[in-house]
Amino acid sequence: MKKRMNYVIILTMGIALNWALFSSSIAQTEPLGPLMSVTEFTIKPGHEMQFREGIKAWKACYLENKGDWTWRMWQRQQGEGSVFVLASDMANWAEMDKTDESSKKCQDLARTLINPHIEKATSHVTRFQLGMSKGSALTEDIIRVSFYDLNPINGHRLMEVVKEVEGIRKSAGLEPGGYWYQWQTGGPESPSFHHVMPYKDYAAMDIIQEGVWQTVEKNAGKAKRDELQAAFRSSLQNTWNYIYTLDKDISRPSK
Template sequence: MKKELNCFTIAMMVLALNWTLPSSSLAQTEPLGRLMSVTEFTIKPGHEMQFREGVKAWKACYLENKGEWTWRLWQRQQGEGSVFVLASDMANWAEMDKTDEPGNKCQIHAMNLINPHIEKATSHVTRFQPGISKASQLTEDVIRVSFYDLSPTHGYKMMEVVKEVEKIRKAAGMETPGYWYQWQTSGPESPSFHHVMPYKDYAAMDIVQEAVWETVEKSAGKAKKDELQAAFRSSLQNTWSYVYKLDKDLSRPSK
């Protein structure tokens, strides 16, 4: 339990840095993209209000001490329990060697007002993939996140297909709609990649857009679509998705 209660302190204080949005690439010859630290908090039943008030107190203390770190705190809208996800970016691994004095000054708030309301915390690091992602910065308040667990035998096909599909879509004048991330650390139940699809609000999710495979078939023919679709499906062991809403009161997307 002590380890779990310290996760928020580690995520929000020890790693409290001025992290910005990533830019990266899948190819080794291209620059590596920025990293994203992701911590998922499962809140104890009936403790969501106390958790929120604790984060607000920590945030007020951090801003009062002129902290530079930026972060987003998303609340998962479906699934079991009350779950929040803390997402923050850094340019490279070396930034984890730095300390953050304003965060240290506010550590008592995390220990007394936040940690007691956390049932479980899981942290990982992912890397942004810009060659197949939307170029502009994420500003939307609602996101659909799709997770992909790759097949041990055919998992290598996934990114090959994604890159080819995006090439076809760009040739057809279609903009890349979302953001791809590759997981750099993971547990037995973690995915290998996840994709973030942004929406201005929930109403935007009702807008019907041309499906990816529909564009591929129109542009490259049914045979090519069937080939790529079969390869993509064979690359997956499991896939799942959730919708998250940005909690603006608990976030600091920019200074």
């Protein structure tokens, strides 16, 4: 998210980010996709409005100072507490070396109008997985995010299965419906991968579509479906998901 995040919220809160890189056990067969820097904010009870107003004030200051950073702020719709997720694309790790003079001019607003309303902030970096993800950019305002914590023994099978399943779907004329990300940093409770499924609105969730395993069975047979489904399940230690909506007032998806 570039060093600007240090000036916006992270540094001004005095949070030490100890991002430990982990090596992937999955062979890299695709070109490296871009990175995404993500910060999850848990807001103090009853402080959601003040937090949003603080972000609005910071955003206005940043735009006035001709800042070029872009970001999306998502609000989690389920789970405990009020949670917002700030996501920003990075072409590579080198962007972390850059500083943002525009954000420096607005850091006092972050310190006084945003930070007092935050109970906790957790940051991590993920990498977009090319080949098995949707080719077009995300434009929808609602996403369902599924998180995958890998089994220490069979976890390497997850992406093998995903690649094979997407190959079967592609042969059936179907393109990937969502976006896969591999976590590059994280703590003991962090997942290893997550998948983002976009929707234009909540009504789109009511549309019944052919399931992934139905497609596999239809095009590759029941035996292959059972084989891949078993491998997929054995690769996971835990999985969970949430729905997020884009808060447009405190986002800047494009310049």
